[in-house]
Amino acid sequence: MTKPSTPTFQTLAACALLAGASAAGAHVSLPPGGATVGSEYNAAFRVGHACEGAKATTGLAVRLPKGFVLTDAQARKGWKLDAPKAGSAEGEVRWTAETPQNALPGSERGEFVLRGKVPAAPGPLWFKVRQDCDVGSVDWAEVPASGTAVAGLKTPAPRLDVVAQGVATVDVRDAWVRQSVPGQSGTGAFMKLTAPTGTKLVGISTPAAGVAEVHEMKMEGDTMRMRELAGGLDLPAGKTVELKPGGYHVMLMDLKGAMTKGATVPMTLKFEDAKGAKTTLELKLPVGAPEGAAAAAPAAGGAHQHKH
Numbered sequence: 001m002t003k004p005s006t007p008t009f010q011t012l013a014a015c016a017l018l019a020g021a022s023a024a025g026a027h028v029s030l031p032p033g034g035a036t037v038g039s040e041y042n043a044a045f046r047v048g049h050a051c052e053g054a055k056a057t058t059g060l061a062v063r064l065p066k067g068f069v070l071t072d073a074q075a076r077k078g079w080k081l082d083a084p085k086a087g088s089a090e091g092e093v094r095w096t097a098e099t100p101q102n103a104l105p106g107s108e109r110g111e112f113v114l115r116g117k118v119p120a121a122p123g124p125l126w127f128k129v130r131q132d133c134d135v136g137s138v139d140w141a142e143v144p145a146s147g148t149a150v151a152g153l154k155t156p157a158p159r160l161d162v163v164a165q166g167v168a169t170v171d172v173r174d175a176w177v178r179q180s181v182p183g184q185s186g187t188g189a190f191m192k193l194t195a196p197t198g199t200k201l202v203g204i205s206t207p208a209a210g211v212a213e214v215h216e217m218k219m220e221g222d223t224m225r226m227r228e229l230a231g232g233l234d235l236p237a238g239k240t241v242e243l244k245p246g247g248y249h250v251m252l253m254d255l256k257g258a259m260t261k262g263a264t265v266p267m268t269l270k271f272e273d274a275k276g277a278k279t280t281l282e283l284k285l286p287v288g289a290p291e292g293a294a295a296a297a298p299a300a301g302g303a304h305q306h307k308h
Contacts, residue, residue: 027047027048027049027131027138027140028045028046028047028060028129028131028138028140028158029045029046029158030043030044030045030046030127030158030159030160031044031046031194031196031238032171032173032194032196032240033169033170033171033194033195033196033197034160034161034162034163034169034171034196035118035160035161035162035163035169035196036118036162036163036164036165036167036169037118037119037120037121037122037162037163037164037165038117038118038119038120039117039118040071040115040116040117040118041115041116041117041118041160042113042114042115043062043113043114043115043116043127043160044111044112044113045060045062045111045112045113045114045127045129045158046109046110046111047060047104047109047110047111047112047131048109049106050104050105050106050133050134051131051132051133051135051136051137051138052136052138053135053136054106054133054134054135054136055105055106055133055134055135056097056100056103056104056105056106056133056134057097057103057104057106057110057131057132057133058096058097058100058103058104058132058133058134059094059095059096059097059130059131059132060094060095060112060129060130060131060132061092061093061094061095061129061130061132062092062093062094062112062114062127062128062129063091063092063127063128063129063130063141064084064088064089064090064091064092064093064116064127065125065126065127065128066089066090067089067118067119067121067125068089068116068117068118068119068125068127069087069088069089069116069117070083070084070085070086070087070088070089070091070093070114070115070116071086071087071114071115071116071117072086072114072115073093073113073114073115074112074113074114074115076095076110076112077102078097078098078099078101078102079095079096079097079098079102080095080096080097080098081093081094081095082094082096083114093114095112096132100134103134106133118160118162119162121162122162122163122164122167123162124148124159124160124161124162125159125160125161125162126143126157126158126159127157127158127159127160128140128141128143128157129141129157129158138155139155140155140156140157140158141155141157142154142155142156142157143156143157148161166278166279166280167279167280167281168195168199168269168271168279168280168281169195169196169197169279170193170194170195170196170199170235170269170271170281171193171194171195171196172191172192172193172269172281172283173191173192173194174190174191174192174290175189175190175191175192175283175285175286176189176190176191176285176286176287176288176289176290177189177190177252177259177265177285177286177287177288178190178259178287178289179259179260179261179287179288179289180255180258180259181258182257182258183258184255184258185253185254185255186209186251186252186253186254186255187252187255187259188245188249188250188251188252189212189243189249189250189252189265189267189285190242190243190244190245190249190250191242191243191250191285192240192241192242192243193235193240193241193242193243194235194238194239194240194241195235195236195237195238195271196237196238197237197273198235198236198237198238198273198274199235199271199272199273199274199279200232200233200234200235200271200272200273201214201232201233201235201269201270201271202232202270202271202272203232203269203270204250204267204268204269204270205267205268205270206252206265206266206267206268207256207266208252208255208256208257208259208265208266208267209252209253209254209255209256210253210254210255210256211251211252211253211254212250212251212252212253212267213228213229213250213251213253214228214229214232214233214243214248214249214250214251215227215228215229215248215249215250215251216229216247216248216249217246217247217249218247226251228251229248232272233248235271250267259287260287261287261288262286262287262288263286263287264284264285264286264287265284265285265286265287266282266283266284266285267282267283267284267285268280268281268282268283269281269283
């Protein structure tokens with residue numbers, strides 16, 4: 001365990017993703033995960049709620065943020081699409097229901113998709129979106145005065161974290177490390193991982209432990225066994241994979257000291273995609289289970305058998 005150093009954007013972006021703040025309470029949001037500088041990005045705006053007092057969403061208008069260059073927008077059946085020309089770096093993309101019957105009911109979720117190239121410099125990209133309904137409208141356009149935290153904002157703009165080359169775009173949420181006592185040799189770390197384009201978790205390192213590996217626990221007959229996933233853990237595109245007590249988890253062994261509640265543990269996650277491209281993500285995990293998390297967690301010397 002180490003004291004925090006001066007944060008870089010890489011660390012800040014990772015912490016923002018770790019906190020899961022990008023769309024926790026927003027009714028118009030982007031999928032989990034970031035985008036690499038200069039890359040093409042599919043912005044799928046998810047609408048899961050009509051305006052207050054309304055029954056349906058009748059229109060959605062996305063203002064293009066500075067530095068984002070539009071490639072195209074996806075049409076929706078029964079909706080009129082108005083969009084700037086390909087290559088535009090300003091303006092708005094708008095979808096409008098052609099009839100009340102084509103509107104998106106408040107009880108249903110829908111996606112409005114546009115594609116474009118993100119800026120060549122890392123940083124948060126805020127897409128301001130106006131949602132029109134059969135009654136009223138909502139402008140999802142609030143941006144924090146500083147940083148990326150949206151806590152306290154009633155109508156936050158959807159945010160995309162643009163990260164530097166070599167930094168993973170994987171979204172990390174609800175991460176924590178199980179407490180340990182002096183003399184204990186091992187403990188576990190847990191989190192939820194979502195990769196926007198699909199990748200594999202192939203390695204983990206931390207100065208807090210001599211060994212950090214991805215393990216799987218499962219019953220074999222009447223015995224709980226644990227084994228290392230030597231080939232890595234697959235993260236299918238857009239699917240959340242949970243590392244939790246009793247299943248996949250990070251096993252920390254040869255601990256350098258006790259994991260005390262309230263401390264933070266620096267950890268580097270290493271990924272490799274199907275093309276062999278390698279990326280990393282720097283995180284700081286809190287010690288102690290969050291409220292509602294399962295109390296049971298793998299620890300060295302437990303009743304399970306370790307199988308490699």
